[in-house]
Structure formats: structure tokens, C-alpha cells
Amino acid sequence: MKLLTHNLLSSHVPGLRPGGGFPLRIEAAEVRERPVPFNAAFVSRLVPRLRWDALREAAESLGRPSELPPEPTPGYEADEEFLRRLHHVLLEVEVLEGSLQCPDSGRRFPISRGVPNLLLTEDEA
Amino acid sequence: MAGAEAAGDAGLGSAAAQEGAELAAVIGATVPTGFEQTAAQEVQEKLGSASRISRDRGKIYFEVPARSLPQVHRLRSVDNLFVVVQEFKDYQFKDNKEDALKDLEDLVKKLPWTDPLKVWELNNSLKKKKTKRKKHSLQSPASRGKLSDGGEEGGADQNSTSDQEDCAQNPVSVEPTDGQDTENPQGVTSRNGVEEEEDNEQSDVKAGVQASSESGTKAGEGEAKVLRFRVTCNRAGDKHSFTSNEAARDFGGAVQEHFQWKADMTNFDVEVLLNIHNNEVVVGIALTEESLHRRNITHFGPTTLRSTLAYGMLRLCDPQPTDIIVDPMCGTGAIPIEGAAEWPYCYHIAGDNSPQAVKRAANNISSLLRKNESKDSSTALGVPLDVIQWDICNLPLRTGSVDIVVTDMPFGKRMGSKKKNWDLYPACLMEMGRICTPGTGRAVLLTQDKKCFAKALSRVGHIWRRAQTVWVNVGGLHAAVYLLRRTWERADETRSFW
Numbered sequence: 001m002k003l004l005t006h007n008l009l010s011s012h013v014p015g016l017r018p019g020g021g022f023p024l025r026i027e028a029a030e031v032r033e034r035p036v037p038f039n040a041a042f043v044s045r046l047v048p049r050l051r052w053d054a055l056r057e058a059a060e061s062l063g064r065p066s067e068l069p070p071e072p073t074p075g076y077e078a079d080e081e082f083l084r085r086l087h088h089v090l091l092e093v094e095v096l097e098g099s100l101q102c103p104d105s106g107r108r109f110p111i112s113r114g115v116p117n118l119l120l121t122e123d124e125a
Numbered sequence: 126m127a128g129a130e131a132a133g134d135a136g137l138g139s140a141a142a143q144e145g146a147e148l149a150a151v152i153g154a155t156v157p158t159g160f161e162q163t164a165a166q167e168v169q170e171k172l173g174s175a176s177r178i179s180r181d182r183g184k185i186y187f188e189v190p191a192r193s194l195p196q197v198h199r200l201r202s203v204d205n206l207f208v209v210v211q212e213f214k215d216y217q218f219k220d221n222k223e224d225a226l227k228d229l230e231d232l233v234k235k236l237p238w239t240d241p242l243k244v245w246e247l248n249n250s251l252k253k254k255k256t257k258r259k260k261h262s263l264q265s266p267a268s269r270g271k272l273s274d275g276g277e278e279g280g281a282d283q284n285s286t287s288d289q290e291d292c293a294q295n296p297v298s299v300e301p302t303d304g305q306d307t308e309n310p311q312g313v314t315s316r317n318g319v320e321e322e323e324d325n326e327q328s329d330v331k332a333g334v335q336a337s338s339e340s341g342t343k344a345g346e347g348e349a350k351v352l353r354f355r356v357t358c359n360r361a362g363d364k365h366s367f368t369s370n371e372a373a374r375d376f377g378g379a380v381q382e383h384f385q386w387k388a389d390m391t392n393f394d395v396e397v398l399l400n401i402h403n404n405e406v407v408v409g410i411a412l413t414e415e416s417l418h419r420r421n422i423t424h425f426g427p428t429t430l431r432s433t434l435a436y437g438m439l440r441l442c443d444p445q446p447t448d449i450i451v452d453p454m455c456g457t458g459a460i461p462i463e464g465a466a467e468w469p470y471c472y473h474i475a476g477d478n479s480p481q482a483v484k485r486a487a488n489n490i491s492s493l494l495r496k497n498e499s500k501d502s503s504t505a506l507g508v509p510l511d512v513i514q515w516d517i518c519n520l521p522l523r524t525g526s527v528d529i530v531v532t533d534m535p536f537g538k539r540m541g542s543k544k545k546n547w548d549l550y551p552a553c554l555m556e557m558g559r560i561c562t563p564g565t566g567r568a569v570l571l572t573q574d575k576k577c578f579a580k581a582l583s584r585v586g587h588i589w590r591r592a593q594t595v596w597v598n599v600g601g602l603h604a605a606v607y608l609l610r611r612t613w614e615r616a617d618e619t620r621s622f623w
Contacts, residue, residue: 004472005511008449008526012519022523034507042470045447049526091509115483117514118521 001116003058004090007050009116011102011109013124020104023054026061027108030097036087043087044077050090059089146192150244151209153409156202158183159597159606160437164202167440172196181361181402183598186212191244194251194412201436201467207398207409208244211236216406222366226375229399232408233379241410245395248412353389355396356380357411362403372399430459430533434571434599438531439464441595441608442569446470448528453477453517453557458486460531462493465510473510474527476520483514518552522560524616530557534572546574550581558588559616566611571597573604582607587614 011021056068067085076082100109100116109118156164161183165176168187176187186209189197197206219225358373376399381388386395396411438460444450448471452460455475464473475486490512494505515521534553535546557568568589572578582589593608 001513002511004509005474005513008474008523009513009521010523012521021521034505036507036509037469039446039470042447046472049449051523092507094507113487115487115512115514119478119514119516120519 001095001111001114002091003055003062003093004046004050006058006095006100007055007090009100009118011100011105011107012118013102013105013107013120016102016104021102023051023057023103024100024109025103026058026095026098026100028062028095028098028111030095031062032094032096033092034094036091038084038087040080040083043083043090046090047072047076047086055089059093062093062095064089064093146190146247148191148240148244149188150191150194150241151186151188151212152197152412153184153186153207153209153407154200154203155183155205156185157204157431157434157437157597159595160202160434161185163437163440164200167200167202171200179402179405179407181400181405181407184400191247194244194248198251198413201463202433202440204431204433206412208241208248208412210238210241210408210410212408213404213406215404216401217404218365220366222371225366226371229372229376230379233376233383236408245410245412252414352384352386352394353392354380354384354386355388355390355393356399357396358399358401360401362401364403365401369401372401429457430571430599432459432463434597435460435463436467437595438569438571438606439468441593441606442529442531442567444468444471444529447472449474449526450529450531451476451522451527451560452532453515453520453530453553454532454534455486455512456482456533458489458512460533461486461510462489464531465508466493469509471509473508474513475510476513476515476517478514478516480514483512486512518549518556520556520560524559525562525566527560528562528566530561530566530568530570532568532570534570534574534578546577550574550577551584554581554585554589558585558611561611563611563615564613567592568609568611569606570609571599571604571606573599573602575605578605578607582609588612588616 006024006026009022009024011024013021052068052071056065056070059065059067067089069082073079073082094114095111096114098111100111100118101107102109107124109116111117154164154168159182161178164185165178165187168174168176168185172187172189172193174187174189176185178185197203219228354377356373356377358369358376360367360369360372377388377397380386380397396414398407398409398411400407400409439450442450444464448468450461450464450468450471451474452458452464453476455461455477458475461473461475464471477483477486490508490510494508513521535549561568570578582591588611589609590612591607592610595606595608597604597606
């Protein structure tokens with residue numbers, strides 16, 4: 001699971017407060033880094049769609065706190081160094097084993113071989 | 126120039142290939158029915174050529190310099206390719222069977238074979254770089270040229286000339302048959318395919334014996350060897366007095382006479398195509414041996430979608446760089462994998478509720494990565510694609526976070542049931558609407574259950590508008606691909622989301 005995906009995921013356990021399912025807390029047992037071809041325009045256009053704080057939190061939980069600034073600074077579109085670091089965090093770091101925890105309910109969802117399992121049980125749904 | 130095609134020169138060498146590169150080739154391509162336009166767009170984009178779409182569905186024609194063949198082979202919307210020898214827009218068939226067939230036989234020596242054969246030769250030199258050809262063990266004979274001992278002819282005849290369509294050859298399926306959706310628009314094919322296979326055994330042996338009694342090395346390997354060929358005839362229309370088998374047989378006989386090639390159904394060098402659609406006749410030479418459409422998938426599931434169809438569906442929604450594209454019922458991942466390969470500047474998410482599907486999708490992605498690995502000596506590059514196990518009716522995705530939803534919705538027949546679709550479809554459309562960006566978002570959905578889909582769509586008119594419908598054929602079933610646009614209305618705030 002890449003961190004860009006994580007940024008889009010939200011727990012859907014029933015009965016949560018509005019917004020209570022995001023962001024899922026990552027508990028990583030195994031992480032892998034794998035290069036992905038860099039495209040500045042691609043990364044730059046993603047910035048407005050990201051939940052920045054959640055992304056920083058996620059990077060931090062994987063031991064990469066210093067990669068990202070507290071906020072994207074104005075003019076980031078032209079800042080290649082920033083874009084490369086962002087690219088790395090979003091696409092090149094993958095959680096292979098671990099779990100995702102719903103912030104409100106505490107429910108844990110396993111990640112196995114890079115694939116998170118977010119199915120609810122019949123009782124939960 | 127009949128002399129040039131006589132046996133002695135039949136092993137065309139590299140000189141012919143060089144000449145071939147200079148030619149303008151008219152290429153015919155078979156594409157998933159319904160996606161002729163998208164295929165034409167891809168051809169325009171990648172080759173700069175305009176295409177003609179024939180009335181014989183599922184085929185487009187375009188002209189390119191023969192040296193562009195490598196790019197032609199890389200087209201993603203195309204199943205099979207052939208070089209056109211000649212097209213007849215309005216061929217007049219005689220009413221009487223014998224006369225009609227005699228006309229076809231006589232046609233052979235009048236056709237302009239030389240240039241197309243050069244293109245074929247050039248194409249061969251490209252193929253040599255790939256892995257050696259596999260034997261087509263599952264095929265039944267299209268025809269046989271007249272074997273010198275008079276051979277078997279009657280056994281595999283089509284039963285009725287009043288059939289709307291028939292095809293004298295099974296669609297090729299080299300991979301294990303766990304219910305693949307090979308295109309089968311002609312209803313009679315599979316039945317006849319079974320009959321034909323039994324006859325095939327005997328005639329195969331005969332052809333095999335004949336072939337091995339010659340010096341059996343392949344043509345084009347230095348010395349002049351006799352080429353082996355077969356004829357495949359596709360016939361559609363209700364006014365013909367003959368069957369595709371008869372046409373293939375007689376046409377093949379004339380081809381053999383003319384070129385002095387040897388007929389061989391399984392181990393052929395040249396596959397001559399005779400396509401008859403009412404009064405439209407196209408003679409061609411095949412440039413592909415097996416359908417390209419299984420390119421991406423190594424781990425099949427019960428309903429794996431053709432890559433060419435997946436590609437067509439993706440093109441329909443016009444992905445823009447940075448679009449986030451989700452397939453929430455991905456099965457073995459055909460669509461997201463095609464997406465990641467062709468649109469690497471989008472982000473692709475594949476999801477399914479079935480653990481087997483998710484596992485197969487992940488395996489298919491690994492296979493894809495391994496293919497990349499061999500080209501690049503260092504670590505395999507990752508792809509912008511993730512797989513998740515989830516429930517389509519309750520997607521764990523932020524509201525409005527996704528640009529495009531593309532998926533193959535469960536058909537009543539192979540997966541799920543029509544009754545389940547009745548409940549599933551509206552719930553799916555609601556969830557897909559929720560995760561999709563209002564205004565700019567869109568969905569491309571393939572389904573066979575058109576009635577159920579139409580009903581479900583009418584209930585979510587405040588979220589989705591129908592923009593376009595493409596009628597397609599999937600494994601012999603009439604299905605539809607719907608392009609939907611997300612309205613500007615924001616999703617209902619009845620659940621906990623952003």
C-alpha cells in the first residue's frame with residue numbers, strides 16, 4: 001500500500017462521527033522502497049487534493065518525518081526538490097505488512113503482502 | 126509475376142524484407158466490436174493515420190508505411206492484424222454454388238500478392254526477435270488445400286448455408302480454458318468446432334505425414350523452402366450459396382496451385398484470410414498469430430476481461446494526467462493493469478471483495494513488474510497502482526476523492542445472479558457516485574444486465590447522467606459499456622465522510 005492510497009482511504013465502520021474515520025493510523029511491520037518514474041507535473045497537480053497533515057503523519061509513522069514541510073510552500077510547483085521528496089513519500093514507500101487502525105472505533109484492518117483488507121464482518125456492516 | 130511466387134522463390138529473404146519496409150501497407154485490424162472508434166483514435170494518435178471502419182463490425186483499416194509495423198504491433202486496442210491483399214466493396218456472387226466458388230478460385234491469380242507478401246516477410250523478421258511460435262494445438266482446421274491424394278474434405282463441412290454467419294475456424298485460445306471470453310459472435314462456431322476437431326485428428330496426421338516427408342525446415346531460413354499455408358474464411362450474410370468451409374477449401378486449392386505452397390493447418394507460415402461480409406470481400410494475410418488480448422494477464426479468473434476491451438473502456442473516459450482511477454470490482458485486475466501500463470501518469474486503484482480475485486490481481490501486477498525487470502537490469506520500477514480488498518457497497522474511500530470509476534459489473538450469468546444485480550446495481554451506483562468528484566468525475570461501466578442497469582440508473586439521476594453507450598460483444602453475450610458523467614451535486618451527507 002502506497003501512501004497516496006492511504007491518503008484516500010477512510011474507515012467506514014458504521015456509527016462514526018463525521019470525519020471520524022480519517023485518517024487511518026498506520027502500524028507498519030514491513031515497509032519497502034521501490035523507485036517509480038518521477039513526473040513533476042503529476043506530483044504537483046496532486047498537491048491540492050491531498051490531506052497534507054494526514055500525509056505528514058503517515059510519513060512520520062513510517063520513520064520519515066523530515067521529508068515533508070508542515071505545509072506546501074507557495075511556489076511549490078517549481079520547486080523540484082520538494083516535488084521529488086513528495087513523489088518519494090507518495091509513491092515509492094510501500095507498507096507490505098502491518099495494519100490500519102480506525103481513529104474513532106479502534107478497529108484494526110490488516111495489511112498483508114501490500115494489500116489492505118478493509119472488509120467489515122457481517123455483524124459490523 | 127507468378128514466377129516470383131513459384132516454389133523456388135518461396136523462401137523470401139531479407140532483400141524482400143528491405144523492399145517491404147518502403148511500401149505503404151494497408152493494414153486491417155480486428156478490435157472488440159463496438160470500439161472501432163476508439164481504436165481509430167488510437168491509430169490516429171500513435172501512427173498519424175486515419176482509419177476506415179468497415180461495416181463488418183470489429184474491423185478497421187488504415188494505411189501506414191510498412192516500416193511502422195513495430196508501432197502497429199504495440200497498439201493496445203487491437204486484437205489481430207493483417208495486411209490487405211485486396212478489398213472488394215461490392216463483389217457480385219453468382220447464385221449458383223459451383224459458379225460462385227469457381228469465381229473465388231479464379232480470383233486468386235488476379236490478386237496483387239507481391240507487395241503484401243513483402244510486408245508479411247518484413248513482419249516475420251520482426252517476429253523472429255520474439256519467442257518461438259507455440260503450436261496451435263486447440264485449433265480446428267480452417268480448410269485444407271487440395272491434398273494430392275484427394276484428402277479429407279467432407280467431414281468438417283458446415284451444415285447449413287442458410288446460417289446467417291459461419292466461421293470455418295475456431296477463435297484461437299492458447300491459454301488454459303477456464304471459461305475465457307474469447308469473442309464468439311457466430312453462434313454456430315463452437316458446435317462445429319467440436320465436430321471439426323474430431324476430423325482434425327485424422328487430417329492432422331495426414332498433413333503431418335506429408336510435411337515431414339518433405340524437408341521440413343521453416344521457410345526463410347537461408348535456403349528457399351516451400352512455404353506452408355492455410356486459409357481462414359469468415360463469412361457473414363444470408364445470400365451466399367456456399368459455406369465458409371467450402372470457400373476456404375476452394376480458395377485454398379487455388380492458392381496452392383498458384384504458389385505451389387503446401388497446405389498445413391497447424392504448422393503454417395502464411396495464413397491467408399478470406400473475409401466475406403455480404404458483398405464486401407477482403408483478402409488478407411495475417412500478421413499476428415495469436416490474439417494480443419491476453420497480454421497483461423498471466424493469472425486468469427473465471428471472467429477475465431480482454432486487455433483490448435479494458436483499453437477501450439479506459440480510453441472512453443479520457444483519462445487526464447493525475448486522474449485517480451478506481452476499479453472497485455477489479456477481478457483479476459485487467460482494467461487497472463492496462464491502465465497503469467498505458468496511463469502511467471494517472472493513479473490506479475484496484476479493489477475487490479473476493480480474496481482470490483485480490484490475490485490474482487496482485488500476482489498479475491507482480492508478473493508485470495517482473496517483465497519490466499528483465500528490460501531494466503536494476504530493481505524493477507514500481508507502478509502507480511495499488512490493490513485493496515473492500516466491499517463495493519461500502520467503499521473505504523473519502524467522498525469525492527476519485528476522478529474515474531471504470532469497472533466490469535457482474536453479469537447475471539457468470540458471476541452473481543440477476544436477482545443479486547437488482548439490489549447490487551443501485552447500491553454500487555450510489556457508492557461510485559459518492560467517491561467520484563462532482564462535475565468532472567466520470568464512470569465507464571460494462572454490463573450485460575442492461576435492464577437492471579437502466580433501472581438502477583434512473584434512480585440515481587441526481588448523481589449520474591448517461592453520456593454515451595457502446596454496444597459490445599463479450600464472449601458471445603451482448604453487453605453494453607456506459608459512459609456516465611458525475612453531476613455537480615455533492616453526495617448526500619448521511620454517512621460519516623468528508
